[in-house]
Amino acid sequence: MNDNTENKNFLDIENLVVEYRSNDQTVHAVNGVSLKLEGGQVLGLVGETGAGKTTIAKSILRILPDVSARIAGGNIELEGKQLFQLSETEMQQIRGKKVSMIFQDPMTALNPVQRIGEQIEEVVSLHNRGNHEDHVKRAEEMLEMVGIPKERYREYPHQFSGGMKQRVVIAMALACNPDLLLADEPTTALDVTIQAQVLDLIAELRKKYHTAMILITHDMGVVAQTCDMVAVIYAGQILEYGTKEQIFDHPSHPYTIGLFGAIPKLNVDEEWLHPINGLPPDPTNLPQGCPFNPRCRFATDECRKKAAEMMKTPDGHDCRCIHIAEALKGE
Amino acid sequence: MAVPEIRNKHRNNSEMHRVMRQLKKNKLAMIGLVIFAIEIIVAILSPYIIPYKYNAMDMTSVQKGPSLVHLFGTDELGRDIFSRVLYGGQYSLTMGVLATFISTTVGMLIGAVSGYFGGKVDNIMMRILDVIQSLPNMLLSIVISAVLGSGFVNTIIALSVNGLPAAARMLRAQIMKERENEYIEAAVSINCSRSRIILNHLIPNSFSPNIVQATMGVASMISIAASLSFIGLGVQPPIPEWGAMLSAARQFIRQSPHMVIFPGLAIAVTVLALNLLGDGLRDALDPKLKN
Numbered sequence: 001m002n003d004n005t006e007n008k009n010f011l012d013i014e015n016l017v018v019e020y021r022s023n024d025q026t027v028h029a030v031n032g033v034s035l036k037l038e039g040g041q042v043l044g045l046v047g048e049t050g051a052g053k054t055t056i057a058k059s060i061l062r063i064l065p066d067v068s069a070r071i072a073g074g075n076i077e078l079e080g081k082q083l084f085q086l087s088e089t090e091m092q093q094i095r096g097k098k099v100s101m102i103f104q105d106p107m108t109a110l111n112p113v114q115r116i117g118e119q120i121e122e123v124v125s126l127h128n129r130g131n132h133e134d135h136v137k138r139a140e141e142m143l144e145m146v147g148i149p150k151e152r153y154r155e156y157p158h159q160f161s162g163g164m165k166q167r168v169v170i171a172m173a174l175a176c177n178p179d180l181l182l183a184d185e186p187t188t189a190l191d192v193t194i195q196a197q198v199l200d201l202i203a204e205l206r207k208k209y210h211t212a213m214i215l216i217t218h219d220m221g222v223v224a225q226t227c228d229m230v231a232v233i234y235a236g237q238i239l240e241y242g243t244k245e246q247i248f249d250h251p252s253h254p255y256t257i258g259l260f261g262a263i264p265k266l267n268v269d270e271e272w273l274h275p276i277n278g279l280p281p282d283p284t285n286l287p288q289g290c291p292f293n294p295r296c297r298f299a300t301d302e303c304r305k306k307a308a309e310m311m312k313t314p315d316g317h318d319c320r321c322i323h324i325a326e327a328l329k330g331e
Numbered sequence: 332m333a334v335p336e337i338r339n340k341h342r343n344n345s346e347m348h349r350v351m352r353q354l355k356k357n358k359l360a361m362i363g364l365v366i367f368a369i370e371i372i373v374a375i376l377s378p379y380i381i382p383y384k385y386n387a388m389d390m391t392s393v394q395k396g397p398s399l400v401h402l403f404g405t406d407e408l409g410r411d412i413f414s415r416v417l418y419g420g421q422y423s424l425t426m427g428v429l430a431t432f433i434s435t436t437v438g439m440l441i442g443a444v445s446g447y448f449g450g451k452v453d454n455i456m457m458r459i460l461d462v463i464q465s466l467p468n469m470l471l472s473i474v475i476s477a478v479l480g481s482g483f484v485n486t487i488i489a490l491s492v493n494g495l496p497a498a499a500r501m502l503r504a505q506i507m508k509e510r511e512n513e514y515i516e517a518a519v520s521i522n523c524s525r526s527r528i529i530l531n532h533l534i535p536n537s538f539s540p541n542i543v544q545a546t547m548g549v550a551s552m553i554s555i556a557a558s559l560s561f562i563g564l565g566v567q568p569p570i571p572e573w574g575a576m577l578s579a580a581r582q583f584i585r586q587s588p589h590m591v592i593f594p595g596l597a598i599a600v601t602v603l604a605l606n607l608l609g610d611g612l613r614d615a616l617d618p619k620l621k622n
């Protein structure tokens with residue numbers, strides 16, 4: 001995060017700031033997020049609802065609603081190309097082709113009156129030359145690849161279960177062999193067994209095509225299963241960033257520690273859950289200083305005055321907290 | 332991982348087939364559909380099946396009541412009313428269907444663009460439609476027909492303008508609801524163009540209320556067309572448009588009521604049939620509205 005000199009990164013998000021405006025309010029959704037991702041890697045974005053995870057993903061594709069959202073600053077570089085400086089036509093080469101997105105709710109992410117095969121074919125035909133038959137063949141191939149018999153090409157979304165719809169969505173997202181996959185809570189709407197299947201399927205296809213992925217989730221279990229790198233997002237900022245092992249073995253930010261503490265343990269008989277007290281801050285009115293300070297038990301006056309810089313933890317990952325030592329010790 | 336293979340008996344499980352199945356269960360709607368279909372077929376075939384020419388006069392039998400020779404009787408010039416009603420169906424039905432088709436298509440395009448883009452575009456378009464809608468329907472048709480002059484094509488234009496605002500507003504409301512769905516966002520993320528999103532994704536998901544409205548619209552178009560002819564602005568005599576026939580016959584309503592009854596009945600039956608069909612379609616398209 002600290003040296004920007006080398007440029008070998010596949011995806012490089014630099015100090016991204018995104019705001020939403022409505023009438024007289026400004027929602028500070030993303031406040032200076034910097035991320036790096038190497039080709040083929042999986043980055044997990046973890047955080048509570050409203051932390052700005054989805055907004056980050058949509059900024060990469062530049063599909064934020066243009067009426068209300070504004071990218072107020074920062075830079076996103078994909079394979080050395082500055083995405084915010086590309087024209088709309090150049091952007092078309094990226095959307096759906098180089099970068100594609102899997103949406104949260106498969107129930108609504110498919111057009112209910114279009115045959116599922118045609119929906120996959122649409123992506124293919126938008127980005128590839130060739131005639132209709134080739135596109136249909138590719139769409140059929142994709143269906144088979146996600147485990148749906150191609151005989152069901154001409155069926156409609158309402159004839160599919162939630163898990164199968166999500167497979168179709170995955171097939172659409174991967175139909176053009178993207179280099180980067182943005183998975184926005186791909187398993188939230190599914191039950192646990194289907195969740196495992198879908199994650200396996202994504203992992204398998206990703207390995208096959210060497211696709212990098214940003215996985216947005218609030219499920220630590222999913223992160224543990226899939227990710228290489230983890231970024232913990234809170235109020236539009238990265239609070240902690242490191243490899244999966246670093247974050248899981250040595251969570252250093254009080255927020256991350258709280259998140260892990262909130263997961264009920266199977267081997268201990270506990271009557272109560274241990275949530276983090278309080279609520280995420282109102283993004284129209286962020287607290288001064290560290291955004292987590294009202295809920296943090298280590299908070300001092302210094303935290304309330306000035307937001308912390310990114311620091312290095314003892315094991316070498318990034319953490320935005322001035323009380324790392326206390327937090328690591330516990331009480 | 333393996334998905335059990337499922338052979339589908341209903342290969343065509345599309346929304347349209349579901350609606351058709353639903354519609355077939357509704358007897359009244361089917362009656363409406365059959366009546367309207369018969370009317371259209373008869374109107375198309377009328378030049379070949381009518382017993383007399385529509386404008387053939389026979390001064391020896393003037394204003395005769397219904398008989399076996401003249402099923403619906405004759406008018407003041409001895410023309411066969413049965414032949415005239417059948418032949419006139421061509422004009423009345425064409426005007427109704429065509430005017431509805433034009434107003435629905437154009438109205439839907441306006442509504443879709445306006446609903447999708449919102450903001451200024453929406454505001455400008457809706458204010459224009461406000462102006463159209465601020466005039467009562469009938470008055471607007473009269474004004475347009477008066478400006479453009481009477482005649483078949485001008486009447487269709489007058490009727491079409493009339494139907495625009497309702498069609499546009501209806502689709503606009505649906506589109507505004509539909510565009511918030513995630514699949515529209517998904518379509519943007521795979522790089523669909525705006526026109527493609529509107530035509531391929533938004534309209535097919537939002538136009539069912541417009542179908543119902545159009546079906547009912549044909550009925551009201553036919554009656555407005557008849558009213559225009561009645562006051563002498565629509566299609567002119569001797570063309571046997573139903574409204575024009577009514578208009579011409581009204582001075583004889585006391586001596587020979589059959590001259591008014593049969594064209595009037597033709598209009599009433601058509602309007603009724605279309606309303607029945609429209610009701611049935613509405614139920615079939617939107618199960619929530621039932622009961």
